[in-house]
Amino acid sequence: MKVKFMNYINNLFRVIFGRKKLIRLGVYGPVNAGKTTLANRICKDWIGEELGTVSKIPHETREIQVKEKVKIRSNSKELDFNIIDTPGIATKIDYEDFMKFKLNEKESKQRAKEATKGVIEAIKWLENVDAVLVVLDSTQNPYNQVNITIIGNLAARNIPVLIIGNKVDLKKANIKKIKNAFPQYTTVGISAEKGKNMEDFYEALFELIK
Amino acid sequence: MLTLQFIPYSEVKDLSSLGRIRKLLNMAKENKIVLLEGRLSKEEEAELIKTTMEEINASFKGIELAVVNPSENENDVFSKLRSTLASTLLGNRQGFTIIGPATIIKSIKRDPNKLQLLMKDAASRRSSKKHKRRR
Numbered sequence: 001m002k003v004k005f006m007n008y009i010n011n012l013f014r015v016i017f018g019r020k021k022l023i024r025l026g027v028y029g030p031v032n033a034g035k036t037t038l039a040n041r042i043c044k045d046w047i048g049e050e051l052g053t054v055s056k057i058p059h060e061t062r063e064i065q066v067k068e069k070v071k072i073r074s075n076s077k078e079l080d081f082n083i084i085d086t087p088g089i090a091t092k093i094d095y096e097d098f099m100k101f102k103l104n105e106k107e108s109k110q111r112a113k114e115a116t117k118g119v120i121e122a123i124k125w126l127e128n129v130d131a132v133l134v135v136l137d138s139t140q141n142p143y144n145q146v147n148i149t150i151i152g153n154l155a156a157r158n159i160p161v162l163i164i165g166n167k168v169d170l171k172k173a174n175i176k177k178i179k180n181a182f183p184q185y186t187t188v189g190i191s192a193e194k195g196k197n198m199e200d201f202y203e204a205l206f207e208l209i210k
Numbered sequence: 211m212l213t214l215q216f217i218p219y220s221e222v223k224d225l226s227s228l229g230r231i232r233k234l235l236n237m238a239k240e241n242k243i244v245l246l247e248g249r250l251s252k253e254e255e256a257e258l259i260k261t262t263m264e265e266i267n268a269s270f271k272g273i274e275l276a277v278v279n280p281s282e283n284e285n286d287v288f289s290k291l292r293s294t295l296a297s298t299l300l301g302n303r304q305g306f307t308i309i310g311p312a313t314i315i316k317s318i319k320r321d322p323n324k325l326q327l328l329m330k331d332a333a334s335r336r337s338s339k340k341h342k343r344r345r
Contacts (some may be wrong), residue, residue: 091259092272092312116263123260143320146277152252163259180322 026129031088034166038192039085059115087118138165243310
């Protein structure tokens with residue numbers, strides 16, 4: 001209730017005094033799409049330090065991570081962002097899946113417990129963002145209910161969305177499929193890990209915010 | 211034995227969002243695959259995921275979900291207007307929702323024209339049950 005009230009006040013100020021200078025940029029998406037890799041890439045590009053750890057084990061990010069006041073420049077424009085990296089959203093979490101990555105049963109159960117909390121937090125934080133990067137793995141089928149639910153919820157809240165097709169450096173990547181799945185949104189293909197196509201990404205980000 | 215339960219829209223139309231989510235989730239937890247006439251709203255989808263996460267434990271591993279909205283891919287203004295009007299008059303009756311437990315459904319594969327439910331094979335379901343019993 002308090003959060004909703006504060007959002008209302010923030011939005012009111014934005015309407016009265018024009019666009020606020022600090023943009024809360026959420027990084028959302030399904031598990032293992034490369035959200036933290038992208039958040040790290042952005043932070044490394046502009047402040048020279050990373051935001052979180054990356055791993056092949058699913059649900060590595062299990063808490064919201066925020067890097068405040070990241071100044072980004074593109075085409076002689078400059079904006080300040082709070083980069084909000086969120087845990088991957090999923091509809092199921094099975095601790096036995098973590099055991100395939102050589103975690104023991106206790107560690108796996110703990111990770112699963114934290115991961116469920118992370119998903120809940122990520123959904124709650126939808127109330128606290130001004131714009132969102134939806135990061136999808138471009139080697140995977142984009143017609144996934146988690147993707148549809150995230151994007152649908154952002155649309156219902158009138159939050160601007162930029163879709164990132166990550167991992168375009170991989171052979172199986174198919175950006176066209178993502179564009180076809182969500183034709184009403186701008187999609188940029190990048191490789192956050194390799195830093196490929198980041199200029200286009202920053203341009204699209206500024207287009208989104210303007 | 212697998213159970214597929216159909217729920218007509220009339221059975222959920224008077225329920226609150228929370229009631230609708232509870233009904234679907236309870237059935238999934240009873241190891242049923244549910245086919246609901248009509249669809250959940252976007253907010254209800256997010257709430258369903260949140261509630262599912264709160265209830266995950268050793269025996270309930272979550273759900274597989276697909277909400278199909280036939281008007282989603284309509285791009286022309288007239289079609290959009292028609293589906294908005296239909297939704298206003300009839301509620302979210304258009305389309306359908308499939309939900310089932312993740313211990314039974316491996317994944318739901320969808321593309322614009324096709325939806326496939328991939329089930330876990332009996333052996334893997336049995337081994338998961340054995341694992342549970344050992345605990």
